Amino acid sequence: MNDRSFGVYVHWPFCLSKCPYCDFNSHVRHSSIDEHRFAAAFGREIASTAARIGARTVSTIFLGGGTPSLMQPSTVGAVLDAVARHWSVAPDAEITLEANPTSVEATRFAGFRAAGVNRVSLGIQSLDDEALRALGRRHTAQEALAALRIAQSTFGRCSFDLIYARPDHTPLAWEKELRRAVAEATEHLSIYQLTIEPDTPFATLHEAGKLATPDPDTGRAFFDVTQNVCTAAGLPAYEVSNHARPGAECRHNLLYWRYGEYAGIGPGAHGRIEHDGERWATSTERNPEGWLKRVESLGTGIIAHDPLTGVEMGDEFLLMGLRLTEGIDPTQYQTFTGTPLRPDRIASLVEDGLVAFGGSRRLRVTPTGFPVLDAIVARLAA
Numbered sequence: 482m483n484d485r486s487f488g489v490y491v492h493w494p495f496c497l498s499k500c501p502y503c504d505f506n507s508h509v510r511h512s513s514i515d516e517h518r519f520a521a522a523f524g525r526e527i528a529s530t531a532a533r534i535g536a537r538t539v540s541t542i543f544l545g546g547g548t549p550s551l552m553q554p555s556t557v558g559a560v561l562d563a564v565a566r567h568w569s570v571a572p573d574a575e576i577t578l579e580a581n582p583t584s585v586e587a588t589r590f591a592g593f594r595a596a597g598v599n600r601v602s603l604g605i606q607s608l609d610d611e612a613l614r615a616l617g618r619r620h621t622a623q624e625a626l627a628a629l630r631i632a633q634s635t636f637g638r639c640s641f642d643l644i645y646a647r648p649d650h651t652p653l654a655w656e657k658e659l660r661r662a663v664a665e666a667t668e669h670l671s672i673y674q675l676t677i678e679p680d681t682p683f684a685t686l687h688e689a690g691k692l693a694t695p696d697p698d699t700g701r702a703f704f705d706v707t708q709n710v711c712t713a714a715g716l717p718a719y720e721v722s723n724h725a726r727p728g729a730e731c732r733h734n735l736l737y738w739r740y741g742e743y744a745g746i747g748p749g750a751h752g753r754i755e756h757d758g759e760r761w762a763t764s765t766e767r768n769p770e771g772w773l774k775r776v777e778s779l780g781t782g783i784i785a786h787d788p789l790t791g792v793e794m795g796d797e798f799l800l801m802g803l804r805l806t807e808g809i810d811p812t813q814y815q816t817f818t819g820t821p822l823r824p825d826r827i828a829s830l831v832e833d834g835l836v837a838f839g840g841s842r843r844l845r846v847t848p849t850g851f852p853v854l855d856a857i858v859a860r861l862a863a
Contacts (some may be wrong), residue, residue, distance in 0.1 A: 483633075484595065485741070485742075485796035486530075486540040486541065486739075486742070487537040487538060487539055487540060487568075487741070487742050487743065488539065488541040488542065488543065488733050488735050488736045488742070488743035488744075489527075489538060489539055489541070489542045489543070489564055489568075489743065489746060490540070490543050490545060490733075490743055490744070490746065490747075490750055490751075490752070491543070491544045491545070491549075491560055491746045491747050491750070492506065492545055492546060492547060492599045492745070492746065492747035492749055492750040492823060493544060493545070493546040493547045493548065493549060493551070493552055493747065494507055494508050494526045494546060494747065494748040494749060494767075494769045494844075495507070495508055495509070495510055495514055495546070495547050495548065495769070495790075496504055496508070496509055496546070496547055496551070497548065497551065497581075497619060497676070498549045498616070498617065498619060500603065500616060500617040500618065501595065501616070501682035501683045501686075502644075502675060502676075502677075502678065502681055502683045503678075504619075504678035504679070504680065505546070505547070506547070506767050507546060507547045507548070507747030508547075508768075509732065510769075511588075512698075514551075516552060516553055516555075516556045517556075517788055517825055518773065519556070519769075519773065520556045520559040520560060520750075520800055521559075522772075522773050522776040522777060522782075522806060523559070523563060523746055523747060524559065524560070524563035524711050525625075525777070525780055525781075526746050526747070526765075526776050526780070526781050527560075527563045527564055527566075527744075527746055527846065528563070528566075528567055528780075529568055529570055529780040530567075530661055530744050530752075530754075530781070531567035532547065533754075534754055535746070535753070535756065536569070537568045537569070537742075538569045538570070538571055538573070539564060539568050539569065539571060539574055539605055540571050540574055540577045540705055540736070541574060541576075541577070541733035541736055541801065542561065542564060542574065542575070542733070543577045543579075543733040543734075544560070544572075544575070544576075544577065544578045544579065544598075545579050546579055548579070548580075548581050548586075549578050549579050549580065549657050550578065550579065550580035550581055550586040550589060550593070551581075551586065551804070553589070553592075553782045554589055554592025554593050554596045555592075555596070556596065557578065557592075557593055557596045557597075557598065557607045558595075558596035558597065559577065560861050561596060561598075563613060563820055564650065566766055575599065575600055575638075575731075575732040575733060576597055576598050576599050576600060577598070577600040577601065577731070577733055578593055578598045578600075578601055578602070579601075579602045579603075579604065580601050580602070580603050580604070580628075580631060580632070580774075581603070581619070582602050582603045582604065582605055582620050582624060582625040582628030582632075582641075583619060583620050584857075587627070587628040587631045587632070588817075590631055590632055590635040590636070591635055593635075594635050594636060598636065598643075599636060599637050599638060600637065600639070600640070601632045601635075601636050601639055601640070602639075602640045602641065602642065602671070602731075603625070603628060603629060603639070603640070603641040603642065604641070604642050605625040605633060605641040605642060605643060605662075606618055606627065607643065607647070607709070608622045608626070608658050608661055608662055608738070609622060609623065609654075609656070610660060612647050615647065615648055616647065622672075622713070624799045625641075626665060627666060628640060628709065629685065633667055637769060638668060638669070638729065639667055639668065639669070640668070640669035640670065640671060640731065641662075641666070641670060641671070641672045641673070641772075642664075642670075642673070643658075643659070643662055643671070643672045643673070644672075644673050644674075644675050645672065645673070645674055645675065645703050645707065646674045646675045646695050646699075647675050648692055648693070648695065649794060650703075651662060652699065652702040652703050652706050653708065655707075656706045656710060659672075659706065659707065659711070660710055660732075663711060663714035665774040666714075666716060668726045668729035668760045669716075669723070669724070669726070669729050669730070669731065670711065670716055670723070670725075670726045671709070671722060671723050672722055672724065674700065674703060674704070674724050675694070677692070678695060679799065688718065697833060697852075700852070701852055704851070705854055708848060717806075718806055719806050719807070720804050720805050720806065721740060721804045721846075721851050721854060722793050725730075735805075738801045738802060738804055738805050739801075739802065739805070740753075740798045740801055740802060740813075741753075742754060742760075742799065744763075745763055745764070746765075747765065747766060747772070747775050747782070747803075748766060748767055748768065748769045748771075748773075748782065749764075749766070749767040749772075750763060750764070750765050751763065751764050752764075753789075757788070760788070760789045760794060760842050761786055761788055761789065762784050762785070762786075762787050762789055763785065763786050764783070764785045765781075765782035765783050765784060766784050786849060791817050791819055792817075794817040794818070795814050795817040795818035795862070798813060798814055798817055798860075799814065799861055799862055800858050801857050803844070803845075803846050803854060803857065803858055803861075804846075804854065806845065806846075807843065807845070808837075808843040808844050808845030808846065809844050810842070810843055810844075811827075811838075811842070811843075811844050812842075822861055823861075826860055827861070829845065829860075830857060830861070834847060834849050834850070835847060835849060835857055836850055836857065
């Protein structure tokens, strides 16, 4: 519909431990994981998805989690082979694997590269050891940097994640840490403000008054430090939380934000698929063992497969596309919904300095507007 690329997201749901801020579909298992059985199930769900939607050319594959780097390289290879058996894979396809920067997982990087992975995203989160302990991470800053250098020498492309506005964090300390981080980055950084997600240990602490979050002015100071340091280092924002050297943007995530089509494979995976003249939202069983049994008996772990209305597509298009610094083409919204965005609301947001709507006829959120992006989307979609 908007971006004609096709991506495949594969969810590996297991972690060595659960971080206290995380609400992703991740699970800790103290017994060994039957990777051969899971790889076969991934292959079967890929096959059933291909049978349902037909031929596609895959431009991006993303192995997320959970902690995909806990997989053996042979498991990753089996998944990538299954994708290639059922769809065409573009010669220049971006194939990303999320990894934790522990020494054990770093030893597998060469095997992942041989299996076909050409981009890695490391969950470093901080370069401060005390902060890493508070975040429940199992690596030190030194281990993270060592793993980063192995990744940079092994893969053609490499990114890493950082979290700011952590407990007792200050903008001044963040600026010092971020300057150190950008000196290590080769092409891409994903940088997120710590958010308190429901039903996490951090949410319990926050509710008890034992974990403070920054007030709006301090949160804005963190955001401004991030933009200034990264831009000066040649890593400008191309999305509200992602920074890259020009040409090094994550193509898989761009596919999401440009409202492209992607299949969601594995426990708790979501997809947006086009077939039978409609766009469908899919989601799979979240429990890993429940998903496994469902795939083995039915061929798919999908528990929801719903056609999206024009209004739903328009809302998703706004929510995703306005995260990008390139903005959106407003006429695409009208294609989805049948009605244009209201000019008076756009004009009001322009007057407030929150969006720009210039000669290119693209609607963009300004740096002033990004910290209140959700309110902008709500205003435009109302």
